[in-house]
Amino acid sequence: MNSPLTNLVRSVRKTVRRFWPGLQGPPDYSRIRSLAELGRLQPRVQFDFTRAPVPGWLTPAEQRALYSLARWAPGPFLEIGPWLGLSTVTLALGIADSGEKKDFVTREINPTSANFRPIDAEHIGLYSPPESTESMGVCSRESFERDIEPVVSDPGGVAGHLKENLARCGVAERVRVSLGDFRELEAQPYRFVFSDALHDELEIRRNSPHLRRFLSVGSILACHDTTDANVKLLNEYFRFGEYFRADSLFVAEIVKI
Numbered sequence: 001m002n003s004p005l006t007n008l009v010r011s012v013r014k015t016v017r018r019f020w021p022g023l024q025g026p027p028d029y030s031r032i033r034s035l036a037e038l039g040r041l042q043p044r045v046q047f048d049f050t051r052a053p054v055p056g057w058l059t060p061a062e063q064r065a066l067y068s069l070a071r072w073a074p075g076p077f078l079e080i081g082p083w084l085g086l087s088t089v090t091l092a093l094g095i096a097d098s099g100e101k102k103d104f105v106t107r108e109i110n111p112t113s114a115n116f117r118p119i120d121a122e123h124i125g126l127y128s129p130p131e132s133t134e135s136m137g138v139c140s141r142e143s144f145e146r147d148i149e150p151v152v153s154d155p156g157g158v159a160g161h162l163k164e165n166l167a168r169c170g171v172a173e174r175v176r177v178s179l180g181d182f183r184e185l186e187a188q189p190y191r192f193v194f195s196d197a198l199h200d201e202l203e204i205r206r207n208s209p210h211l212r213r214f215l216s217v218g219s220i221l222a223c224h225d226t227t228d229a230n231v232k233l234l235n236e237y238f239r240f241g242e243y244f245r246a247d248s249l250f251v252a253e254i255v256k257i
């Protein structure tokens with residue numbers, strides 16, 4: 001029979017594991033044979049966040065999931081929307097730690113101040129080309145002034161900061177930076193695509209038909225800032241099989257194109 005002390009220790013362990021998965025120790029990585037398995041194990045993957053000291057918009061859970069995907073999912077990899085490179089560095093570190101050679105291209109539209117203008121008193125839109133009347137994305141004036149304006153008005157711009165961050169984090173050789181709208185890239189299937197340009201209905205409807213050109217059956221698509229409503233919309237464009245979610249990161253396998 002278990003003593004009250006043993007029961008207490010068991011219950012404390014169970015609670016700690018539930019709220020602090022890393023304490024369970026590293027998972028058995030050899031078990032990762034499917035996206036579902038990767039989804040189950042990735043919360044326990046140990047990732048040293050100090051290796052990616054780059055400003056950006058990922059939560060620790062999302063960063064850990066991207067790192068795990070880069071480490072265990074097969075390449076080639078395509079990222080759409082690296083901004084200053086938080087997600088890019090994280091993916092590149094996963095590729096580096098995999099010990100395998102995986103091609104990795106990141107595509108950034110590289111906006112300048114000319115690409116932004118107010119939509120209304122509270123919101124700023126991204127327009128490309130600048131004279132376009134169709135906004136490609138929207139942010140609050142506050143976020144624009146705090147996070148975006150200082151970067152896009154800097155002479156180095158987004159691409160300069162991105163390349164500097166990749167070099168500083170020691171991953172410049174792991175990733176090729178490609179500048180321009182991803183919709184202008186030549187069609188080519190990737191095994192893994194991370195898109196940070198599917199935030200709302202506008203972006204999903206505009207970008208999804210183009211995204212299909214970079215996917216094939218078996219590819220993994222990871223989308224950031226995905227709400228339940230976004231998943232519903234994405235289902236209109238893609239047929240998904242196994243999937244998992246880490247905060248707002250939605251990761252799914254394409255089963256039909």
Ligand SMILES: C[S@@+](CC[C@H](N)C(=O)[O-])C[C@H]1O[C@@H](n2cnc3c(N)ncnc32)[C@H](O)[C@@H]1O
Pocket residue numbers: 055056057058080081082083084085086087088107108109110111136137158180181182183196197
């Ligand atoms: C939310 S930010 C990305 C944040 C970044 N992934 C991180 O980890 O912090 C979205 C990025 O997508 C870029 N972008 C938006 N539409 C694009 C397109 N059609 N082609 C290429 N880049 C695009 C924007 O310029 C911006 O840098």
